[in-house]
Amino acid sequence: MNEMVTIARDEYDRLQAAAEDLANLQAYDRAKAALVAGEQELIPSDHVNRLLNGENPQRVYRDLRCMTQTILAEKAGVNRVTVAEIATGRKQGSISTLRALADPLEITLDDLVE
Incomplete structure (x- = not known):
């Protein structure tokens, strides 16, 4: 089935920004986990x-x-x-x-x- 939903541009932009924020937080969490596990290191x-x-x-x-x-x-x-x-x-x-x-x-x- 191919259902469509129409939303206001403001709502679309807000959802897009929220999705980007979530992706950034997930990348941060992965980086922190890699540091804790000793898979990555911080270089001055x-x-x-x-x-x-x-x-x-x-x-x-x-x-x-x-x-x-x-x-x-x-x-x-x-x-x-x-x-x-x-x-x-x-x-x-x-x-x-x-x-x-x-x-x-x-x-x-x-x-x-x-």
Whole structure:
């Protein structure tokens, strides 16, 4: 059956706004639940700004995790010089090396690659 209902434009606009508000609240609830479950994390705005300004992601996340190049290299099983060369842009690093670096930084490979 195809029934139609006619309502005033004001009422339609009000219902549309209420539906958008509900969708926003549901998105907020999902985001909060993901934070509580440890599926997402909050990143301080200064670190986000550094990423947005094009700073090397490895350097930003190392700073966020309070790691030196040496500590990251040890945890990743990678040479410290390689870590430094990737951080300065002298080398891109292989996929396996970048994956090894991403794990101790607790980020995805996508987060590490610009």
